[in-house]
Amino acid sequence: MKDWISRKVRFVRAEAQDTDQERRVSVELERPQSGKFVGKVARPSTELDAYRAGALAAADAVRQAAGIENAVVELKNLSVQKVFDRDVVIVEIVAQVRGQERDLYGVCPVQNNPAEAAALAVLSATNRMLDLA
Amino acid sequence: MADQKFVNRGRSSRGVEYPVSQGADVKKTADQKGMPNRVRFSGAQRVPVEDLCRIRVRLQSPDGTRQVGVADGPDSPDGELRAAAEATLQALRQAAALKDARLDLREVSTFDAFDKPAVMVSVSLDMGAQSRTLLGFSPLGSDPPRAAALAVLSATNRFITAVLA
Numbered sequence: 001m002k003d004w005i006s007r008k009v010r011f012v013r014a015e016a017q018d019t020d021q022e023r024r025v026s027v028e029l030e031r032p033q034s035g036k037f038v039g040k041v042a043r044p045s046t047e048l049d050a051y052r053a054g055a056l057a058a059a060d061a062v063r064q065a066a067g068i069e070n071a072v073v074e075l076k077n078l079s080v081q082k083v084f085d086r087d088v089v090i091v092e093i094v095a096q097v098r099g100q101e102r103d104l105y106g107v108c109p110v111q112n113n114p115a116e117a118a119a120l121a122v123l124s125a126t127n128r129m130l131d132l133a
Numbered sequence: 134m135a136d137q138k139f140v141n142r143g144r145s146s147r148g149v150e151y152p153v154s155q156g157a158d159v160k161k162t163a164d165q166k167g168m169p170n171r172v173r174f175s176g177a178q179r180v181p182v183e184d185l186c187r188i189r190v191r192l193q194s195p196d197g198t199r200q201v202g203v204a205d206g207p208d209s210p211d212g213e214l215r216a217a218a219e220a221t222l223q224a225l226r227q228a229a230a231l232k233d234a235r236l237d238l239r240e241v242s243t244f245d246a247f248d249k250p251a252v253m254v255s256v257s258l259d260m261g262a263q264s265r266t267l268l269g270f271s272p273l274g275s276d277p278p279r280a281a282a283l284a285v286l287s288a289t290n291r292f293i294t295a296v297l298a
Contacts (some may be wrong), residue, residue, distance in 0.1 A: 007291070077247045084240050084255050090270060092247055105287070107253065107270045128171070128290055 008131065010067045011123055012036065014054050014116040015131050023046060024114065025053035026121045027061045037064040052078055054115025055091050058122035066130040072096035073126060079100065080110065089114070091121040102129055166283065170195055170297040171229045174286055177217055177278035186213045190220040190282050193227055195297060202226040210277065213237040215241045216256050217278035229270040229296045236289060239266065243273065252277070254284040256271065258292055 012028040025041040031037065037079040039060030041053050048056075054077045063073040087110040095102050106125025110117040173189040186208045192200045202223030206216030217240050226236065239255040250273040258265050269288025271280040 067222050079246055081244060081246065083242055083244060083253050084268075088253070088268065090251075104253075105269045105270050105272070109268065124287070128287075 008081075009037075009123070009127075010063075011120060014057070014113060014119045016113075016115045017051055018045060022098065023048050023049070023050070023053050025057045025115045027054060027057040027115070029058075029061045029065045029123075031065050031067075034065075034067070037061045039055075039064065044085065050114040051080060051118040054113075054118035055122050057115070058119035059093065059126075061119075062122060062126050062130060066097075066126075068097055070096075071130070073122075073130070075122070086110070088119045089121045091118065091125055093122060093125045095126060097129060104129060119129055170294045171290070172225065172286070172297070174279070174282055175199060177220075177276070177282050179213070179278060184208060186216050187211065188216040188222050188278050190217060190219045190278070192221070192251040192286075194228045198228075200224040202227070211243070212242070214243065214252055214277055214281040217281035218285050221282040222256070222289075225285070225289060225293060229293050229295065233260060234292075234296070236292075238285075244289050246270070246272075249273070252284050253279050254281065254288055256285060256288045258289075 008031060010030045017024045021044060023045045027039045029037045039057040041056040044110050055078050059073045059075050059078045063071055074094045075091060075092060076094045079090045080087055081090060086108050089110055093104045095104055102109050104125040106121040108117045108120040108124060142231050173193045175193045178189045180187040180189050186206045187220035189201060189203045202220035204216045204223060206212030211239055218241050222236055222238055237257045239257050243250060243252050252273055253296040254269045256267045258267055269284040271284040271287060272282045
């Protein structure tokens, strides 16, 4: 069956492990024939909510999956807003690739997993500039 | 070469003059290299029509051909954004020659994100028995039609890339 959405890099999963004091999130991406790329973040829970943790881990994974030397993918802003009667996570990413710096924006509706929604928003932001789609 | 028609200035329905089109297609950036399946934004222009907001959006296909979509809306800020989004979809339908799929504009909304005005669009993608909703976002900046067009392209880019692959 035809794949209607281009995915050179596939989102596999976002997993969160919260303890009393620490929040750990990992985001796994897969690029066929290149393998899996896992981005991780671990911070005190008081410093980091699940959205931001998912976005930071995703930015780390995206930077690895892009396979571009000296690429920088950083989370600049994150917001969750009610748009079209649903919660949507919006991210602003700063990407530096081959000497070019751009602000990129991505969105994803929030369903059950905040870290996953934020990770998908990061992929939405970066897929064009980093040739992930 | 940039089309001079698309580098003039327009007047938004908010009464603010804004530059129409940034000539994005003529700037070769890192993300354009080696990516043969991208449709690129070329320009958005408000066409003077009495009592209406008519927006013309121009895109460029990977093979260099250009597509123009034109749509009308009420002469209001929201009408201008919706017309620009609809015109972008029209041009995209030409660029991608959709056969088994259908793209339709659902919703356009403006709101503040990161302390700046922004636009979000919702586009429905129907492929026979399957359907999904695509969301796209762009800061509004000083050129609302351009922002609406970029939001539509952001919403649809992975689908269009797959169609053109």
